[in-house]
Amino acid sequence: NAGVTQTPKFQVLKTxxxxxxxxxxxxxxNSMYWYRQDPGMGLRLIYYSASEGTTDKGEVPNGYNxxxxxKREFSLRLESAAPSQTSVYxxxxxxxxxxxxxxxxxxxxxxV
Amino acid sequence: AQKVTxxxxxxxxxxxxxxxxxxxxxxxxxxxYLFWYKQPPSGELVFLIRRNSFDEQNEISGRYSWxxxxxxxxxNFTITASQVVDxxxxxxxxxxxxxGGTSYGKLTFGQGTIxxxxx
Numbered sequence: 001n002a003g004v005t006q007t008p009k010f011q012v013l014k015t016x017x018x019x020x021x022x023x024x025x026x027x028x029x030n031s032m033y034w035y036r037q038d039p040g041m042g043l044r045l046i047y048y049s050a051s052e053g054t055t056d057k058g059e060v061p062n063g064y065n066x067x068x069x070x071k072r073e074f075s076l077r078l079e080s081a082a083p084s085q086t087s088v089y090x091x092x093x094x095x096x097x098x099x100x101x102x103x104x105x106x107x108x109x110x111x112v
Numbered sequence: 113a114q115k116v117t118x119x120x121x122x123x124x125x126x127x128x129x130x131x132x133x134x135x136x137x138x139x140x141x142x143x144x145y146l147f148w149y150k151q152p153p154s155g156e157l158v159f160l161i162r163r164n165s166f167d168e169q170n171e172i173s174g175r176y177s178w179x180x181x182x183x184x185x186x187x188n189f190t191i192t193a194s195q196v197v198d199x200x201x202x203x204x205x206x207x208x209x210x211x212g213g214t215s216y217g218k219l220t221f222g223q224g225t226i227x228x229x230x231x
Contacts, residue, residue, distance in 0.1 A: 088155075
């Protein structure tokens with residue numbers, strides 16, 4: 001099915017470990033986004049890529065890096081995981097501004 | 113700075129009741145976009161509607177309707193004759209132009225309202 005695919009769906013990390021969250025879309029969308037969802041705080045933007053080859057910081061970028069590998073793929077990397085990064089991470093893509101997003105199914109990350 | 117407030121943390125209704133979810137926003141811009149998203153228990157987020165700041169017409173889609181009022185900076189969502197399948201978390205979101213006015217892609221989300229519809 002067409003859409004946004006995120007991997008993995010669940011992950012447990014120890015403090016200090018690193019990992020990369022993968023996101024791919026097959027809808028030829030131009031913009032892609034990474035959000036985190038925490039209880040009572042809605043979704044907050046970590047990083048985004050308005051188009052292939054560009055990335056920009058969002059509201060909460062500290063502790064994260066991103067790569068827009070090509071038009072389809074946008075990965076999020078945690079270099080040294082901290083318990084404060086325990087969250088549900090959502091990737092989203094957007095055909096063009098200001099259309100609605102298509103979200104992936106999310107990655108539930110726990111850092112112990 | 114932009115802000116979206118959904119004052120209702122949780123709402124509980126019985127099936128067939130009408131329910132309104134409130135959304136109030138703050139922005140300094142004259143051009144902006146407002147959105148509603150639904151997050152059912154499965155966890156995925158689903159886009160419901162987009163409204164631009166120049167269009168204050170109310171919108172109706174089946175049992176769903178949206179009331180946009182610039183005078184009160186509100187974009188409320190009403191579900192008529194609610195059903196158990198409407199149980200979800202609903203998010204209101206605001207898009208403003210980035211610095212330089214080049215993009216409206218980034219969203220600021222409200223905290224979400226948990227709607228539970230009992231049979």
